[in-house]
Amino acid sequence: MRFWLGGYTADMGGHAAGVGVLVAGEPAAQSPRGSLTFAGTAAHAESPSWLAAHPTLDVVYATLEERGVVQAFRRTGEDTLAPLGKPLATGYATCHAAIAPGAGSLVAAAYGDGTVTRIAVNADGSLGAAVALASTTDPYGFEAENPPASLAAAGTIDLSAAAAALREAAGPEFAHLVPDYDNPEPVETLPVVEDPNARVSRAHHTTFLPGGLYATTDLGFDLVRFWRGDTEIQQVALPKGSGPRHAVWHPSGHLYVATEYSAEVYALAADRDGTWRIVTAVPVSRETSFGVDFPAEISTTADGLFLHVTVRGSNTIATIAVLDGGARLEGVSLVESGVDWPRHHVLVGDTLLIAGQRSDDVVSLSVDARTGVVGQLLYRAPAPTPTALVPIFD
Template sequence: MKKIWHIILLLIPIIGDCQMNYYLLIGTYTKGKSEGLYVYKMNSETGEVSFVSKAAAANPSYLDLSPDEKFVYAVNEDANDKGSVSVFSFDKSNGTLTFIDKQSTGGDHPCYVAVNKTGKWVAAANYSGGSFSTLPIMANGTLGTATTIQHTGSSVNKERQDKPHVHSTVFSPDDKYIFVPDLGIDKVMIYSFNPGSGKPEPAPVPFAAPPAGSGPRHFTFHPNGKFAYLVEEMGGAVSAYKYKDGKLTPIQHISTYPADFTGKKWSADIHVSPDGRFLYATNRTPSNTIAIFSIDKSGKLKALGYESTKGEVPRNFTIDPTGNFLLVANQETHNIVIFKRDKKTGMLTDTGKRIEVGHPVCLKWAEIQ
C-alpha cells in the first residue's frame, strides 16, 4: 500500500505539469529574423514561457494542427506557383517538429489553413490566387492533390478589390460547411462540404455580403454554435450573424475602433473567449490595439475598450485554453505580448512578459503529452 501511494505522489507533479503547461506554436514570415516555425512552452497559471524548438520553413504565416495534434500543417505564403502547405510531424513528448511533406495549394500566397473535424481534410486560402483548395490527409499525415475552387469578381475599392482575395477557410462546427471570406469581392462564400468526398459545392445560400468595401478577412464561431463573427480588414468592423444549417443571418455591424478614430482602418484577427462571454479583434498600425467586446444572449456585441498591443502591426492573437491569458503577435516589432485576462470583465492587463520572435503572425496551442 505504501508503494502505491509513493507512485501516486511521484505522478502528481507530472499530472500537474501537463494540466498547467501547453505548447505554443508560432508561424512567421521568414523575411529577416525568423527561420520558420517555433515551439514554446507556456505555464497557463503564471504566464511564464520557455523556448522548446524550431523548424525551418519558408513563410509559414498560418498553421493548424490535426485533431490528435500529431501533425502540423503550415502554409508557405509564396507566389509564382510556389504557394504550398508543409506538413510536420509533432512529437508532443518533447515538442519537436519534423518535416514530412509539402503539397501545392493551387494558388499564390496561401495565407490560411484549417483542418476539418475528422482530421482527413485540409482547406487552404490563396490570397493572391483568389482561390481556395481542399487537400486530403493520408493515414501517415501527408497530403494528397488539391481540389481548387476559383473565385471571380471584384468590389468597390479598385486598388485593393480589383479581383478576388480569399483570406480564410473556416469549417462549420458540424463539419458540413466551409466559410470562405473573400476580401476582394466583399463576400463570405459558403460551401457545402462532404467529409467523405471532400469536394466543396455552393451551399443553398451561397454567400453572405457585408457592407461594400469592408474587405472580409477572418471568421469565427461562438462556442455555442448559434452565432458567427466576421472581422472586416478594410472597414475596421465586425459583422455579427445568427447561424443555423449553413445560413448566416445578419444581426449587427459594429466598429472595432473608437468613434473618434480618424486614421487608417486595418483590422486583422478575431476570436471569442472559451466561455463565450467576450470577443476580441486586432487593429493594425496606426491603431495597434485589441478591441474588447462583451457578447449578450442574443449574440450582439457591446464595446468595452481598446487595449494597446504594445507593438506594431498586430496580426493574429490567441487566448490560452484556460482563458487566463491573451497573446498577440506584433509582426513588425518581432514580439509576442502576453496579457492577463480578467475572466469576469474581459479586460486585459500587460504582464510585461514577451516572446521575441522575428515577424510573428500565427499562434496555436497543443497539449503536452
C-alpha cells in the same frame, strides 16, 4: 506550455528561419502563465505564415506563403518537426489553412489570387488529393449584359468601298482629303496599364461550422462564402470596401466576421431554411480610425460572453460583449496590445498571447474573466517576425 510559432523568413522580408517554438511558463504545463522564451526553430521552412494543428495527431500544417503551398510536418521531438510528405500547391500567396474537426480535409485560402483549395487528409496526417474550388465574381463589379458590337463585326459597312465612292464624288480637287482605307496609316498601340484600384479576389480565412459546413472570407470581393464539401451553397456580400478578413464560430449559432478595411465586426446567422444573412454589425471600437486601423484576428472566450479583436495600426486589442443570445454586440474596451502590428493572438485560459509581427516579439496579457477586458502585460519575449501562434497540448 509550448506553442508552435509561424513567421516570415527572408523571402518575405522577415527574420524567422521557419516554424519556431515558444515556451510560456513551465514547458509541460497546460497553462501559459509564466515567463516567455523563444526556444528556437522546430523546422526550417520559407515563410510559414499560418499554422494549423491536427486535432488528434502530432502533425502541424504550415502555409508557406511566398511559395503558395501547404506543407505538413510531423513532430519528431518536444521542440522539433520534420516534413511529412511533399508541399502541395494551393495558390499564389497562400495565407491560411484550417483543418476540419474530423480531420478528413483541410481548406487553404490564397490571398494573392483568391484560390480556395480543399485537400484530403490521410490517416497518418499527410496531405492527399487537392481540389481547387470554384472561383467567384465581384458582387459590386459591372458587367455589360449586351456589349455593343463593333461596326466591323456587324458586317454592314465596307469602309474601303465607301471611301472610294466618296473620293469619286468629291472630285480630283478634294479626293485627297478622304482617308485611304485600303492603305491605312500605322496606328501606335498604347500599352495596357492595370488599374491599381481594381478589385481582385483575395481569399483569406476558413471557419468550420456544425453540420458539415464551412465558411471562407474573400477580403477583396467583400464576400463570405458558405460551402458543403466542394460545393458552394451561398454567398453573403458585406458592404463594399469592408474587407472581411477572419471569422470565428460562436456557440449561439452566429458567425462573427472581422473586417480589415472598415474595422467592424459583422454577425451572420442562418434562417430556419438555412439561408445566411447579416444580423448586426458594430465598429471594433469607436476609437479606431478608417484607413489607419486594420483588424487582424478575432476570437471568442471559452464561455462565449466576449470577443477579442487585435487591431494593427493603433496596435491595440478590443473587447466586445456578446449579448441577446449572440444577436447583439457591444464594445467594451480598447487597450494597448504591447506589440507593433499585432498579427495574431490566441487565448488560453485567462492569458492572451499576441504575436507582434513588426516588433519581433510575443507578449502575454491577463484577461479578466468577468469583464473580458484585457489587463496588464505579463511577459515579453523576443521572437523573429511572428505571425501565428498554435498551442501544443501534450
